[in-house]
Amino acid sequence: MFYKVRVKDFVRVPPAMFNKGKQDAVLSNIRNSYENFVSKKLGFVINVVEVHSINEGIIVPGDGAGFYEAEFDLLVYKPELHELIYGKVRDIIDFGGFLDLGGAEGMVHISQSMDDFVSFSKEKVLQGKASGRSLKVDDKCKARIIAVSYKDVRNPKIGLTMRQEGLGKLEWLETATQKAANKSAE
Numbered sequence: 001m002f003y004k005v006r007v008k009d010f011v012r013v014p015p016a017m018f019n020k021g022k023q024d025a026v027l028s029n030i031r032n033s034y035e036n037f038v039s040k041k042l043g044f045v046i047n048v049v050e051v052h053s054i055n056e057g058i059i060v061p062g063d064g065a066g067f068y069e070a071e072f073d074l075l076v077y078k079p080e081l082h083e084l085i086y087g088k089v090r091d092i093i094d095f096g097g098f099l100d101l102g103g104a105e106g107m108v109h110i111s112q113s114m115d116d117f118v119s120f121s122k123e124k125v126l127q128g129k130a131s132g133r134s135l136k137v138d139d140k141c142k143a144r145i146i147a148v149s150y151k152d153v154r155n156p157k158i159g160l161t162m163r164q165e166g167l168g169k170l171e172w173l174e175t176a177t178q179k180a181a182n183k184s185a186e
Contacts, residue, residue, distance in 0.1 A: 005074045013066040040150040043078030077103050079148050089139045092124040106158035115163045140170045
């Protein structure tokens with residue numbers, strides 16, 4: 001889920017940036033510190049939206065940098081269990097596929113890719129035995145988040161499933177919708 005989060009923090013402005021205006025220097029350092037930052041509390045920080053206030057700064061002896069208390073809004077993505085997401089298959093390997101979620105990456109284990117016996121081919125394709133369905137790089141999919149781990153904050157893990165009804169490759173869903181519409185028209 002995407003959120004707009006208000007943060008209050010002390011921002012360090014090095015002496016080399018004193019020639020910039022206070023607003024520009026603080027904003028630049030907030031962006032350097034927070035954009036692409038990942039934490040369990042905030043999730044994935046996408047962007048600095050707006051700076052609301054910057055208090056007078058202080059210079060810490062021995063450091064020489066200015067420290068300003070600032071209040072600002074961040075756009076963050078915090079994955080939540082059972083959340084439905086759309087993504088694009090970035091890569092397929094022998095144990096599953098990786099979906100680009102736009103700012104984050106999720107993994108679908110081969111056993112969670114479809115409700116079928118699934119095999120992997122060297123052409124980076126997951127193939128369903130009974131259904132004949134295939135999943136390959138660049139396919140657009142709808143999935144559900146089933147696990148989120150920040151154990152390694154530099155590389156958080158998002159586990160996905162596409163086995164439930166209404167999930168999977170978008171083409172499969174369109175075909176199922178058309179079949180249901182044709183069946184009800186009969």
